[in-house]
Amino acid sequence: MSADKYEVIIIGAGLAGLSAAYKLAKAGMEVVVVERGDYPGSKNLSGGVLYSRILDQLIPDFWEEAPIERYITNYLTTLMTPTDYVNIEYKDQELAKPPYNAVTVLRAKFDRWLAEKAEEAGAMIVTGVKVDKVLKEGGRITGITTGDEEMLADVVIAADGINSFIAQEAGLRGEIEPAHLAVGAKALIELPQQAIEERFRLEGNEGTAYAMLGDATHGVAGGGFFYTNRESLSIGVVMRLDDLVKEKVKPFEVLDDLLRHPLVAPLVKDGTMTEYGAHLTAEGGVHMVPSQLHTDGMLIVGDAAGFTINSGLVIRGMDLAIGSGMAAAEAVLEAKERGDYSAAALSSYQRKLDEGFIMKDLKLYAKAVDFMETDRLYKNYAPLANHLFGRIYNHDLSPKEHLWKSVLGSVQESGISWLDLARDGIKGVRAL
Missing domain, CATH: 3.50.50.60 (FAD/NAD(P)-binding domain)
Known part of the structure; x- marks a missing residue:
């Protein structure tokens, strides 16, 4: 030897x-x-x-020689139901200038x-x-x-x-606790550069990154992600392992449904899937260090x-x-x-x-780990947000109601108590 x-x-x-x-x-x-x-x-x-x-x-x-795909200038947070979605978008063109804040690779x-x-x-x-x-x-x-x-x-x-x-x-x-692990299922879809820039309203090397909550994971603790590369799109879901087992959900079925969602389907249309797989990821934050x-x-x-x-x-x-x-x-x-x-x-x-x-x-x-265990984040808040905006924008010739009444009605129909809403709000502020 x-x-x-x-x-x-x-x-x-x-x-x-x-x-x-x-x-x-x-x-x-x-x-x-x-x-x-x-x-x-x-x-x-x-x-x-x-x-x-x-x-x-x-x-x-590093950007002068590294194989960078795009510089992220657009961030979107999506609250998703099976048929609808609410996007919160932030765009900053300064992020497309060196020193770059975030890149896709x-x-x-x-x-x-x-x-x-x-x-x-x-x-x-x-x-x-x-x-x-x-x-x-x-x-x-x-x-x-x-x-x-x-x-x-x-x-x-x-x-x-x-x-x-x-x-x-x-x-x-x-040994790592199951609650500190998640399963990620991911796909890479090739599209022409011009199509990506047109569909995501990008110029040059600008890029977009989505964080998706709600039906993106079929209500399982976790979230979906979606971002642009130069000539491809990366999309996937990350679901906490213990919740995945409890809900008896299959990651690839969730990803397939996400690819068919009204938000995603037009953006990946005519693309060619070149990668499709799953792997374990860490979710425990400082608690698993x-x-x-x-x-x-x-x-x-x-x-x-x-x-x-x-x-x-x-x-x-x-x-x-x-x-x-x-x-x-x-x-x-x-x-x-x-x-x-x-x-x-x-x-x-x-x-x-x-x-x-x-x-x-x-x-x-x-504290984000505990906050992200709240079931309402994945099962209740996306329907609540979509229902509220539906009440605001739907003009069916019946008299419109005050915005506050729309909020009250949407919260009531969501099944979330005001006490839970307040608790989640405080918990979220402390965690994030």
């Missing part, structure tokens, strides 16, 4: 692992990234919305680009290799095993995603550490992954200066997370 020795081994070539690899390699450290997929990004479905200002900190002016392209940047900086990326377990000596992580080979390192960074068995094996994380993110010889980053935020209006994960990878790299560089990779030496990682936007934002939205 042979054993190669490196300064840093990173498990997983996602955004967190590659960001750490790039920063460490740029600083001159010997880094190897071990990726189970055939290439970086091969295990990702389509892509997503990346809140990209953190990427500009890692690679200044296709991960198969984007991750490969970031991997190339890491390789240019000096990192080694090995693909098609499955890590079997971590090596320990005297309670310290000293490397990994892959098949019949051992790879030794001063420090290991676990960036192997939501199901990180490496973090569990190292004793940093236990382990109390300790490092140990002797190891740190965990990105999804492996549970770094995701779902406020109902915004879903974030990629920016937290990049930020955590950068923070981990900075902690490793400081540990190298001291020649000490113990848990105490690597503890600056936690401090950097606490002082930066990652833990501050996770803690800010700590």
Whole structure:
């Protein structure tokens, strides 16, 4: 059995692992990234919305070379019934100017680009290799095993995603509660660029992102998303695992119904579906972040550490992954200066997370998880909003009523008590 020795081994070539690899390699450290997929990004479905200002900190002016699809300038929140919908739209053309606030990316392209940047900086990326377990000596992580080979390192960074068995094996994380997991079903639909820009009222590289509540998930806790790429549309649903099981709903049936919805069907008309799949995602926010993110010889980053935020209006994960990878790299560089990779030496990682936007934002939205468990968000408020606007805009020759009367009548017919309405309002304000 042979054993190669490196300064840093990173498990997983996602955004967190590659960001750490790039920063460490740029600083001159010997880094190897071990990726189970055939290439970086091969295990990702389509892509997503990346809140990209953190990427500009890692690679200044990244937009000049990165494979960006569109710059998000339009945000829509949709309250949806089976036949109707209410849109709340925000558009800001300043968001289409550098430094960009958010971009859409296709991960198969984007991750490969970031991997190339890491390789240019000096990192080694090995693909098609499955890590079997971590090596320990005297309670310290000293490397990994892959098949019949051992790879030794001063420090290991676990960036192997939501199901990180490496973090569990190292004793940093236990089994994830079902309430903290969701199933995402997603489709990628190709359309000509001109058709996308006409249908979504876009100019140039502008982009649109929808967050959809209500019938988008058939009343199951979660939501739908819909956003524009350059020559394709990404659409999908994310539904909390425990509620999905309780309601006995099938994710792909929900997604198929969403594609047929009167809001969506005209926008995807004549498109060609090129991807269709499902995967697990994190939903627990700060509640699923382990109390300790490092140990002797190891740190965990990105999804492996549970770094995701779902406020109902915004879903974030990629920016937290990049930020955590950068923070981990900075902690490793400081540990190298001291020649000490113990848990105490690597503890600056936690401090950097606490002082930066990652833990501050996770803690800010700590109550969002409980708020998002409110059934009325998915079963009652979309019908209420659509009923109210129907009363306002429907002129059937009967005398019109005062707006307040329309509100009272719609709330009464919704079955929501005023007490529940007040409670949900207060809870929402506190959570968001």
